Amino acid sequence: MNKKTIKDIDVKGKKVFVRVDFNVPMDENQNITNDTRIVKTLPTINYLLDNGAAVILACHVGRPTEAREPKFSTKPIRAKLAELLGKEVQWAEDCVGEPAEKAAAALKPGEVLLLENLRYHKQEKKNDPEFAKQLASLADVAVDDAFGVSHRAHASNAGITKYLETVAGFLMEKEINYIGKTLENPQRPFVAIIGGAKVSDKIGVISNMIDKVDTIIIGGGMAHTFDAAKGLPIGNSLCEPDKFDLARDLLKKAEDKGVKVVLPVDVVVADKFAADANKKIVDVDKVEDGWQALDSGPKTSEEYTKALAGAKTVIWNGPMGVFEFDAFAKGTEAVAKAVAKATDEGAISIVGGGDSIAALKKTGLSDKISHISTGGGATLEFLEGKVLPGIDSIANK
DSSP: OOBOBGGGSOOTTOEEEEEOOOOOOBOTTOOBSOOHHHHHHHHHHHHHHHTTOEEEEEOOOSOOOTTOOGGGOSHHHHHHHHHHHTSOOEEOSOSSHHHHHHHHHHOOTTOEEEOOOGGGSHHHHTTOHHHHHHHHTTOSEEEEOOGGGTTSOOTTTTGGGGTSOEEEOHHHHHHIIIIIIHHHSOOSSEEEEEOSSOHHHHHHHHHHHHTTOSEEEEOSTHHHHHHHHTTOOOTTOOOOGGGHHHHHHHHHHHHHHTOEEEOOSEEEEESSSSTTOOEEEEETTOOOTTOEEEEEOHHHHHHHHHHHTTOSEEEEESOSSOTTSGGGOHHHHHHHHHHHHHHHTTOEEEEESHHHHHHHHHHTOGGGSSEEOOOSHHHHHHHTTOOOHHHHTSOBO
């Protein structure tokens, strides 16, 4: 996937439109509670500034309705960004029209302008050509550094490329290289860990991974659907009965391809879905009515750890249990430790999805992973092998 990056263009004296993913969580007072997404784009912004560009940043926050709700304004991001860049950041109260045009026209090399929420205009999500043209008119060239929205064809990442040459920023380049190249030509053994609540969310990923990996670990709530499809008792555990045939088909596909599938052998069951529930550890074929599995058990953690030993490529998406409750976080923690250990021993590890990243943070092992993907849905679709319109529209070398 040979895409042009900011190193392939001359930005000196140019106005550069940069699509970033600053859709960051904020508390009720609009204080940013996690600035990871901003921090990850700093290398791109600083490179452009150091090379004499005037930088125009565009992003969306949340899902605003027609009413331009103030809680979705990008204005609170301005102060945090200024603090991280160590310089003043200008702000425009719209992303198109007079406020944006005036601010962009006055912007000098070495200066930064943050535009108001793109999604205050419904034309953004509709990929409206006229709106894309208005965005393009603010700058001389565009940079896409928003991997998190690359599975969507919107005006700011797909439409704009019809009017301005668009190249990848460093964060986008890293995502494409890590995930794209890893999937195209993985070092083996290649192990995928797929967790999370529902099979329906991850069908495409599991199916695509079976074509590529040597071992697939299936955990979290979705494992109960596989167990139930095999005729095991699952009590009150989360389950999708309409996916039984699919689960059986996926297991058969893995068997035919010689891919090892690791499912839980024991689980931690609870008498209710709560942090303080009564709990016990039972074998996977001994789950009683009235009890629900909320985590994988210690024997399962050993199996997962064994399956990861010696791995050269690891992809992890989705937790092994309800890790938000400390009592049911052990399975996910065990996987985080095993992935970190494999990485220490030379594996390339990629972790994607908000829950997996939150679980890693909780265990303090984030810096032990080769690549933490910033995209949620985009990472999943990339792992499914889909063409992502945001990446597709970036200029080729």
